[in-house]
Amino acid sequence: MRASERAYLALLEEILEWRLPPGTILAEVEQSERLGVSRTPLREALGRLAAEGLTAAHNGRGVVVTELSLDHADELFELREALECKAASLAARRGNPLVFSELQKEFSSAAALVQGDDAAKGNYYSLVQRLDDAIDQAMNNAYLLQSLKSLRVHLVRMRRLAKDNPERLLASAMEHANIAGAIAAGDAQLAAACTTVHLNQSLNHLKSTQHQTERTAS
Amino acid sequence: MRASERAYLALLEEILEWRLPPGTILAEVEQSERLGVSRTPLREALGRLAAEGLTAAHNGRGVVVTELSLDHADELFELREALECKAASLAARRGNPLVFSELQKEFSSAAALVQGDDAAKGNYYSLVQRLDDAIDQAMNNAYLLQSLKSLRVHLVRMRRLAKDNPERLLASAMEHANIAGAIAAGDAQLAAACTTVHLNQSLNHLKSTQHQTERTAS
DNA sequence: TAAACGACTAGTGTATACAGAGGGGGAGGA
DNA sequence: TCCTCCCCCTCTGTATACACTAGTCGTTTA
Structure with a gap:
């Protein structure tokens, strides 16, 4: 499986299960190291999450998990x-x-x-x-x-x-x-x-x- | 404006105006050279287009503009x-x-x-x-x-x-x-x-x- | 002559290096 | 003591190099 796909599925699951609660900042370097992929596929994963409205740009400083209550x-x-x-x-x-x-x-x-x-x-x-x-x-x-x-x-x-x-x-x-x-x-x-x-x-x-x-x- | 944003807007406009008709293959190298950006921001643009359903993966060989009639x-x-x-x-x-x-x-x-x-x-x-x-x-x-x-x-x-x-x-x-x-x-x-x-x-x-x-x- | 196998090529997927921007912290002045 | 300004650091955005895969073309064998 592609690295970007793995990163996307991992982040998706963590957001859906509230292990990454709303407001969590997803920094590129931090997450890429944690998930064991480089920044390029991680950025693709973050882009897909943002397109689905699960994350939102955080003023040019990474992305945050969107609020949901x-x-x-x-x-x-x-x-x-x-x-x-x-x-x-x-x-x-x-x-x-x-x-x-x-x-x-x-x-x-x-x-x-x-x-x-x-x-x-x-x-x-x-x-x-x-x-x-x-x-x-x-x-x-x-x-x-x-x-x-x-x-x-x-x-x-x-x-x-x-x-x-x-x-x-x-x-x-x-x-x-x-x-x-x-x-x-x-x-x-x-x-x-x-x-x-x-x-x-x-x-x-x-x-x-x-x-x-x-x-x-x- | 960011290079990925420019590439996205350019491709979006061309698809909406049918200058890139359905079935057109968007190869990364070709499009990045044509639009004057490198492959990284171009890939981000293609990802956004795919998320909106305007393009679709073409069997691991680039993406194609989706059919619409x-x-x-x-x-x-x-x-x-x-x-x-x-x-x-x-x-x-x-x-x-x-x-x-x-x-x-x-x-x-x-x-x-x-x-x-x-x-x-x-x-x-x-x-x-x-x-x-x-x-x-x-x-x-x-x-x-x-x-x-x-x-x-x-x-x-x-x-x-x-x-x-x-x-x-x-x-x-x-x-x-x-x-x-x-x-x-x-x-x-x-x-x-x-x-x-x-x-x-x-x-x-x-x-x-x-x-x-x-x-x-x- | 046709089919199959292998090599070459083109293009994607990933990693990494570099540059620019923005924010935070420290120092200096009021 | 507080406010402001400047510098540095960190993080994003971009470019590029490398590796791997798939497809195509040519050659060889049946």
């Missing part, structure tokens, strides 16, 4: 609603109904997964990803896909701010089942509406964990 | 509808009504502009840009703004494929007036609907010019 959740979910509703609508019009009715069944019987151990939860998260992948493929739109991928990077980073609980995961599974069902039925309007519902529920849950955190901290 | 218009406008409808909705909720009612008036009296000479048309295009800027500011969403900016790069490139005529520009001015009016009225649903109408009309016009071109060519 629950204060950004509203903005992020506004973009998410625009993109994912459109994606669900298009998938409803163009997707293979069999694929999505199968996914709907799996989500409907996912109660065991979300209340199980970590391995079972892992299975649930991979099921969510399979729905995302199916929608990505069904909507058949490269430009929309690129915007969605760019959005998801920020969502992954924000996920670390939330604490999922079994009740929320169970409700989430039902919402996903509704989305898959609407797409399987070819109902674009319903698919968009189900997505809107799901995103609003997710956002509300995210904000409620913030209040809990504040109360715990105080 | 009217065949991509449907996909591009699907993303455009998702983003711009959301933007118009948010602007209707958060924008300053005075700003948009003023823009509405200007669009309503734009008949003289669109039927004038090139300078008058330039004034019209800058009026459209002022509406876009006002929406960008009013929606107050950095993530949505970033996606919109990324989309607009492709729209600029595609614009060269269309031929505007006075009738279409006049209708376009009326559609823009409706959008501005809906935002000024604070009606998010109406703003989104007006945007949908405008985009569908634009897309239809774009496709009709394709048919004319085909008939002219045959």
Whole structure:
């Protein structure tokens, strides 16, 4: 693998996992020595991170990891609603109904997964990803896909701010089942509406964990 | 200005103006000599172009300018509808009504502009840009703004494929007036609907010019 | 005559050296 | 004692050299 690719993946993972928290200054020499690559491929990695909005120029003095907190959740979910509703609508019009009715069944019987151990939860998260992948493929739109991928990077980073609980995961599974069902039925309007519902529920849950955190901290 | 910035702006302009048509291979040594910069800043410029989807890796052998034709218009406008409808909705909720009612008036009296000479048309295009800027500011969403900016790069490139005529520009001015009016009225649903109408009309016009071109060519 | 293997060439990927700019610290003056 | 100015140091931006890989062309063998 190329050195620039290794440096990019390493920094990406560290930023997404908050090992490099917002505000961290990424100096070129320091990071290139730490990651064992020279400055040239490291600069390429930093450039890619900046293009995705994960880092920002720091007044000609290296780059800093961009801020991200629950204060950004509203903005992020506004973009998410625009993109994912459109994606669900298009998938409803163009997707293979069999694929999505199968996914709907799996989500409907996912109660065991979300209340199980970590391995079972892992299975649930991979099921969510399979729905995302199916929608990505069904909507058949490269430009929309690129915007969605760019959005998801920020969502992954924000996920670390939330604490999922079994009740929320169970409700989430039902919402996903509704989305898959609407797409399987070819109902674009319903698919968009189900997505809107799901995103609003997710956002509300995210904000409620913030209040809990504040109360715990105080 | 930095050498990488100069190289980026030069290549961007040439791609947007189709002086570097789709399929053009951008070899590092060749382009760095042509633009008068060394390979290092040129690579940075190529990286930025690739991040925006204007170039793509060419099997480890340089990069090529990505394809773009009217065949991509449907996909591009699907993303455009998702983003711009959301933007118009948010602007209707958060924008300053005075700003948009003023823009509405200007669009309503734009008949003289669109039927004038090139300078008058330039004034019209800058009026459209002022509406876009006002929406960008009013929606107050950095993530949505970033996606919109990324989309607009492709729209600029595609614009060269269309031929505007006075009738279409006049209708376009009326559609823009409706959008501005809906935002000024604070009606998010109406703003989104007006945007949908405008985009569908634009897309239809774009496709009709394709048919004319085909008939002219045959 | 056709196919396969090897060598040469061109072009990318990486490392490193050098120059310029900006910030911080120290010293001097008010 | 505080403020200001200047110098130095560190870090970025750029250029260039080197290595490695892939592709193409020519030659040889079946």
